Amino acid sequence: MKRCILTILLVALLVSSMAFAKTKLTFAVHWSDYQVEGIKDKEGNVVTKGLRQYVEEYMASNPDIEIEIQMVPFGEYLTRILVGRLAGAASDIYVLYSLWGVQLVESGVLDKVPKEVATAIKNDFVEAAVGGATINGEIRGIPTEVANYALVYNKKILKAGGYDEPPKTWDELIDMASKLTIKKEDGTVQQYGYVYDTSSNSGTVHPYLARLYSLGGQLFSNDNKKCLLDSKEAIQALDAEIEIFRRGGTDSAATHGDFQNGRAAMVILAPWWESSLKIAFGDQYEETIGVAPIPPMKDPKSVSYTWFVGVDALSKNKKEAWKFLEWFCIEPLPNGATRMGEFLANNIGAIPSRKADLDAFPDKLNDLYTSVYVQELANTVPEPNVAQGEEIKNIIWREIIEARHQRKTPEKALSDAKRQIDEILSEFY
Amino acid sequence: MSKVGRKRARAGYGFISPSLIFYSIFFIFPVVFSLIASFKRWNGLIPLFSAAWVGLENYKWLFGSDLFVSSVINTVVYSVVTVVVGIFISLILAVLINGSKLSGFWRLLFFLPTVTPAVAIGTIWGYLYRANNGLINQILGWFGIKPIRWLTDPKTALLSIMITAIWAGIGMQILIITASLQNIPQDYYDAAKIDGAGSFRIFWSITLPLLRPILLFLTATGMIGAWQVFDLPYIMGTNAPAKSIMTVSWYVYETAFQSLRMGRASAGAFILFCIIFVANILVLRAFKKGGIEGYE
Amino acid sequence: MNSKSKRFIKEFFRYLIIIFAAFWMVLPFFWMVSASLMTPQEITSIPPKWIPEKPQWHNYIDVLERVPIGKYYLNSLLVAGTATLGVILTSSLAGYAFAKLNFPGKKPVFQFILVTMMFPVFIFLIPNFFLMKTFGMLTNHLSLIVPFLVSGYGIFLLRQFIMSIPDELLDSARIDGASEFKIYMSIILPNIKPGLSALAITTFIGQWNNFLWPMIISSFSPNLMTVPVGIQRLSLAFASAETQHLVLAGLVYQVVPMLIVFVYFQKNFIKGFVVSGFGNV
Incomplete structure (x- = not known):
C-alpha cells in the first residue's frame, strides 16, 4: 500500500x-x-x-x-x-x-x-x-x-529658393545647397542648404559609400585584402561632400536636427526617420517633405x-x-x-x-x-561584410570628420584611413 | 609585541577582513584576468584560454597608434585642468560663500549637480551647447559674442567638456573646503588683523597653508576620478574630430566592445592604470615638498 | 576711500561673483525641467525656447504609461539602500583599523586599497559578470548589490574622519576594559556621523545613477530594472528625436527623488560636514 x-x-x-x-x-x-x-x-x-x-x-x-x-x-x-x-x-x-x-x-x-x-x-x-x-x-x-538611403528635402524651402524639383545630380545638389544656406549677420546659420545625419557613424559613412558606388568605386578589393580608399573614385566621392563645405552649403555644426525643425533644405536619411519627421512637422508633413533618390555622381546608386x-x-x-x-x-x-x-x-x-x-x-x-x-x-x-567591420567603419567615419573640419585634405584623410584599414585586413585575409 | 598590541592587531585584521575578502574576489580575479588578456589576441567571443598569446604586441601597438596617444594627451589635459581649475574655483567660491548671507542656500545650490547622473548632465549640456539654437550661444549673443560651435569645433570641444565637468564637480569640493575653513581657529585671523594684514594677504599666508592637507585630498581623489573620465566626452563629443576629444577610457571602451579587441583594450586599461599610479605619486611628492604628509 | 565704502565694494563683488556662478549652476536644471514640458518641436526650435508655450504636463503621464516606473523605483531603492549600508559598514570598520589600530602589514594593505581605486571600471565588467553567474546571483538583486559592497573611496574618506578623533578618548575607553568592537560601536561611529552621512549620500547617489552594470544585468533579468535603465528604454535605438521629450521627463523622474533626499538631509549633511573635524587632516 x-x-x-x-x-x-x-x-x-x-x-x-x-x-x-x-x-x-x-x-x-x-x-x-x-x-x-x-x-x-x-x-x-x-x-x-x-x-x-x-x-x-x-x-x-x-x-x-x-x-x-x-x-x-x-x-x-x-x-x-x-x-x-x-x-x-x-x-x-x-x-x-x-x-x-x-x-x-x-x-x-x-x-x-x-x-x-x-x-x-x-x-x-x-x-x-x-x-x-x-x-x-x-x-x-x-x-x-x-x-537604404535617399535624399529627403524640404519642399517649402526649395520652392522659396526658386526650385520646384530636387537635385538630379550631385553637382546640382552642391549648387542648391550653397544657394539655400542663409547666414545671419551675427554668424548664426539661419538655414542650411544641406545637413547630414550626425546621430551615428552610419549617417556619415553610408552616404559616402553611396557616392563611391555611384562612381563605380569599391571599398575593398574582391579578395578583401586591400582597402581601395586611395582610388580616384574614393577621393572624388569624398571631395564631392567637402565641396559643399567649401562652398558654404553646410558646416561642421550642422545636424539632422536642423532638418527636423525646418531649418535645412536637404539631408540624406534612412527610411526609419519617417516617424520622427511626421512628429516634427505635424500637420505640415505632407506639404513639406519630399523624398528623391540620392542625386547620383554617375550611376544611380544607394547603399543599404x-x-x-x-x-x-x-x-x-x-x-x-x-x-x-x-x-x-x-x-x-x-x-x-x-x-x-x-x-x-x-x-x-x-x-x-x-x-x-x-x-x-x-x-x-x-x-x-x-x-x-x-x-x-x-x-x-x-554595405560589405568584412572582418572588423565596425572598427573599419569607425576609422572611415573619423577620417571623414577630419576632412569636414578641413584639418586634412580628402586625399590625406582617405590615405590615412587606407593605411589603418589595410593593417586590419592583413590580419584577417 | 605586547599582549595589548596583539589584541589590537587581531582586531585590526578582523575589521579589514570584510574588505579584503571582497577585494580578493572582485578585484584580484578581474585584474589577473585582464592582465592575461592584455598579452593575448582575444576578441571576447572565443574562450580566453584558446586565444593566441602575443606577448607585448598589444602594448606596442597602442604606443604606435596616433589616436591612442592623442587620447592619453587629452586625458592628461582634462585631468590636470579640471582638477586644478575646479579646486581653484571651489576655493574662491568657498571663501566668498563662507562670509556671505544665506551661505547654506548657496552651498545647496552648488551641490545640486553632484546628485545628478552624468547621463543627464551630458544630455542637458549637449542641448545647451548647440551651435545654432543653444541657450549658451544665445546668452553670449546678447553680449555681442559670435556663436561658437562648442562641441564640434576641435578647438573648443574638450574645453566645453571640461567646463561641464568643473560645473558638475565644484559642489562637493566647496563643501569639503568649507569644512576645513571653519576649522581654522579665529585667533589666527585676529592676530593677522592686528598686524594690519589685508584680506588677500590673510588668505595667502594663513588660509591657504592651513588648507593644504585638504587640497591634497581633493587633488588625489579628484585626479583618480578625472583620469577615468568616460561618460561626458562619450555622450557629448562624438561629432568632434576624435583626436581632439577622445579620452583613454572611451578609447578602451570602444576598442573592447565595438572593435572587439579585448586584449588590446586590456592593455590600454593597464597603461591607464600606470599613468594614474605615476600621476598620484607625483602629486604626493609635490605636496610632500610643501611639507604635507602623504597617505602612507 | 573710507573703510565703509571699501567694505561695500568688497561685499558687492562678493555677491556679484556668487550670483553669477549661481546663475550658471541653475541654468541647466532650469532648462531640463522646462524642456521636459515642451513638445519635441519646441525642444529643437530656433531661436531656442526658454519656457514652453503651453506646458506639456502629459509628457510626465506618458512616461508613466510607457514604463512601470514605480517598480523601477523600488528596485533602485532596494539596491542603492543595501549597497549604501554595506559600504558604510565595511568602510567604517576598515577606516577604524587603518586610522587607529596598529598591525603588521597595515601600510601596504592601505596602499593596496588606494591602488584599487586606480583601475578603469571596464576591466571589471566581464570577469565580475562571470562571478555573478558562477555564484548564481544573476537572477536576483544580489547581482546589483554585491559587487558594490566595498568602496576604496569610502575607506579613504572615513579613515580621514576617524584620524581626527583624539586618541585619549579611545585609550580611556580601553582602560575601562572596552573591546575594540565596543569602541567602534560606542565611540567611533557616533563621532563620525557627518562622515557617515557624507559617504551615505555620495554612495546612494552613485548607486542610484549607476547605469552600465545594471543595464547588463537587467538585460538578462528584466525584473531587476532600475530607474536609469528603465528611462533608457524610452529612447529608441535610432529615431531618438521621437522620444526626446519623454527622455527628458524621465530624467526629471530620476533626478527629483535624489534632490528631495538631498534637500531633506542636507542640513544635517552640510552642517555636519562643516563642524566635523574633517578639515584637520
Missing part, C-alpha cells in the same frame, strides 16, 4: 514536472519602448502590435514554449552578447547588424541556418538582404529589415545595411528557436506577408526585406516617404 502511494506520488510528480518543464527561449533585441510593448491608445488597448504581442501569440499556440524578450540598448548590444557568452548565459536568439556578422561567425557564435529555411531565404528575400545575411558565402540568419535574426550556436534549444523564427519570419499570413514583415512595416517603420512583404503593406510602404526607398532597392548595394 505504502509503496503504491509512493509510486503514484512519484508518477504524479514526474507528470507535473513534465507539464511545467517548458522550453525557455531568450530573445535579445535592440528594440525598445513601443516597439516591444506595442503602440497603445489612451485606454491602453494595443493599436499596433509590438514584439511582445507576437511572442504571446506564439506561446499561446505552443504552450510548451516560453519566450523571454531581453531588451538591450543598441549601443551595448555587442557588449551584451560578449558578456553573456563568456559567462555561459548566452541568449538563444539575436537580432544582428550584418556588419557584426563576420566576427560572430568566425568565432563560432552563430548556428547554421536549417536547409529549408536557407532555401526559403534565397527564394523569398531581396538580393541586398540575402547578401547582408550571407557571411563567408553561407547564409547565417533570416534577414529582417533592409535600410541589413539586419538578420540568428540563433546562438551555444543554445540548448536551437530546433525550437528556428521553429519560432520560421513562424515569425517565413510562414506567410493570409495576406501573403509574414508577421515579421507586418511588425517591421507597421510598428518599426522599417522596410521588410521579404519580397511578398514589400507588396502587402501599401499604406505603409507605398506612401510619399517610403515608396522612394522601396523603388531604390533595385539600385541598392549592401
Whole structure:
C-alpha cells in the first residue's frame, strides 16, 4: 500500500514536472519602448502590435514554449552578447547588424541556418538582404529589415529658393545647397542648404559609400585584402561632400536636427526617420517633405545595411528557436506577408526585406516617404561584410570628420584611413 | 609585541577582513584576468584560454597608434585642468560663500549637480551647447559674442567638456573646503588683523597653508576620478574630430566592445592604470615638498 | 576711500561673483525641467525656447504609461539602500583599523586599497559578470548589490574622519576594559556621523545613477530594472528625436527623488560636514 502511494506520488510528480518543464527561449533585441510593448491608445488597448504581442501569440499556440524578450540598448548590444557568452548565459536568439556578422561567425557564435529555411531565404528575400545575411558565402540568419538611403528635402524651402524639383545630380545638389544656406549677420546659420545625419557613424559613412558606388568605386578589393580608399573614385566621392563645405552649403555644426525643425533644405536619411519627421512637422508633413533618390555622381546608386535574426550556436534549444523564427519570419499570413514583415512595416517603420512583404503593406510602404526607398532597392548595394567591420567603419567615419573640419585634405584623410584599414585586413585575409 | 598590541592587531585584521575578502574576489580575479588578456589576441567571443598569446604586441601597438596617444594627451589635459581649475574655483567660491548671507542656500545650490547622473548632465549640456539654437550661444549673443560651435569645433570641444565637468564637480569640493575653513581657529585671523594684514594677504599666508592637507585630498581623489573620465566626452563629443576629444577610457571602451579587441583594450586599461599610479605619486611628492604628509 | 565704502565694494563683488556662478549652476536644471514640458518641436526650435508655450504636463503621464516606473523605483531603492549600508559598514570598520589600530602589514594593505581605486571600471565588467553567474546571483538583486559592497573611496574618506578623533578618548575607553568592537560601536561611529552621512549620500547617489552594470544585468533579468535603465528604454535605438521629450521627463523622474533626499538631509549633511573635524587632516 505504502509503496503504491509512493509510486503514484512519484508518477504524479514526474507528470507535473513534465507539464511545467517548458522550453525557455531568450530573445535579445535592440528594440525598445513601443516597439516591444506595442503602440497603445489612451485606454491602453494595443493599436499596433509590438514584439511582445507576437511572442504571446506564439506561446499561446505552443504552450510548451516560453519566450523571454531581453531588451538591450543598441549601443551595448555587442557588449551584451560578449558578456553573456563568456559567462555561459548566452541568449538563444539575436537580432544582428550584418556588419557584426563576420566576427560572430568566425568565432563560432552563430548556428547554421536549417536547409529549408536557407532555401526559403534565397527564394523569398531581396538580393541586398540575402547578401547582408550571407557571411563567408553561407547564409547565417533570416534577414529582417533592409535600410537604404535617399535624399529627403524640404519642399517649402526649395520652392522659396526658386526650385520646384530636387537635385538630379550631385553637382546640382552642391549648387542648391550653397544657394539655400542663409547666414545671419551675427554668424548664426539661419538655414542650411544641406545637413547630414550626425546621430551615428552610419549617417556619415553610408552616404559616402553611396557616392563611391555611384562612381563605380569599391571599398575593398574582391579578395578583401586591400582597402581601395586611395582610388580616384574614393577621393572624388569624398571631395564631392567637402565641396559643399567649401562652398558654404553646410558646416561642421550642422545636424539632422536642423532638418527636423525646418531649418535645412536637404539631408540624406534612412527610411526609419519617417516617424520622427511626421512628429516634427505635424500637420505640415505632407506639404513639406519630399523624398528623391540620392542625386547620383554617375550611376544611380544607394547603399543599404541589413539586419538578420540568428540563433546562438551555444543554445540548448536551437530546433525550437528556428521553429519560432520560421513562424515569425517565413510562414506567410493570409495576406501573403509574414508577421515579421507586418511588425517591421507597421510598428518599426522599417522596410521588410521579404519580397511578398514589400507588396502587402501599401499604406505603409507605398506612401510619399517610403515608396522612394522601396523603388531604390533595385539600385541598392549592401554595405560589405568584412572582418572588423565596425572598427573599419569607425576609422572611415573619423577620417571623414577630419576632412569636414578641413584639418586634412580628402586625399590625406582617405590615405590615412587606407593605411589603418589595410593593417586590419592583413590580419584577417 | 605586547599582549595589548596583539589584541589590537587581531582586531585590526578582523575589521579589514570584510574588505579584503571582497577585494580578493572582485578585484584580484578581474585584474589577473585582464592582465592575461592584455598579452593575448582575444576578441571576447572565443574562450580566453584558446586565444593566441602575443606577448607585448598589444602594448606596442597602442604606443604606435596616433589616436591612442592623442587620447592619453587629452586625458592628461582634462585631468590636470579640471582638477586644478575646479579646486581653484571651489576655493574662491568657498571663501566668498563662507562670509556671505544665506551661505547654506548657496552651498545647496552648488551641490545640486553632484546628485545628478552624468547621463543627464551630458544630455542637458549637449542641448545647451548647440551651435545654432543653444541657450549658451544665445546668452553670449546678447553680449555681442559670435556663436561658437562648442562641441564640434576641435578647438573648443574638450574645453566645453571640461567646463561641464568643473560645473558638475565644484559642489562637493566647496563643501569639503568649507569644512576645513571653519576649522581654522579665529585667533589666527585676529592676530593677522592686528598686524594690519589685508584680506588677500590673510588668505595667502594663513588660509591657504592651513588648507593644504585638504587640497591634497581633493587633488588625489579628484585626479583618480578625472583620469577615468568616460561618460561626458562619450555622450557629448562624438561629432568632434576624435583626436581632439577622445579620452583613454572611451578609447578602451570602444576598442573592447565595438572593435572587439579585448586584449588590446586590456592593455590600454593597464597603461591607464600606470599613468594614474605615476600621476598620484607625483602629486604626493609635490605636496610632500610643501611639507604635507602623504597617505602612507 | 573710507573703510565703509571699501567694505561695500568688497561685499558687492562678493555677491556679484556668487550670483553669477549661481546663475550658471541653475541654468541647466532650469532648462531640463522646462524642456521636459515642451513638445519635441519646441525642444529643437530656433531661436531656442526658454519656457514652453503651453506646458506639456502629459509628457510626465506618458512616461508613466510607457514604463512601470514605480517598480523601477523600488528596485533602485532596494539596491542603492543595501549597497549604501554595506559600504558604510565595511568602510567604517576598515577606516577604524587603518586610522587607529596598529598591525603588521597595515601600510601596504592601505596602499593596496588606494591602488584599487586606480583601475578603469571596464576591466571589471566581464570577469565580475562571470562571478555573478558562477555564484548564481544573476537572477536576483544580489547581482546589483554585491559587487558594490566595498568602496576604496569610502575607506579613504572615513579613515580621514576617524584620524581626527583624539586618541585619549579611545585609550580611556580601553582602560575601562572596552573591546575594540565596543569602541567602534560606542565611540567611533557616533563621532563620525557627518562622515557617515557624507559617504551615505555620495554612495546612494552613485548607486542610484549607476547605469552600465545594471543595464547588463537587467538585460538578462528584466525584473531587476532600475530607474536609469528603465528611462533608457524610452529612447529608441535610432529615431531618438521621437522620444526626446519623454527622455527628458524621465530624467526629471530620476533626478527629483535624489534632490528631495538631498534637500531633506542636507542640513544635517552640510552642517555636519562643516563642524566635523574633517578639515584637520
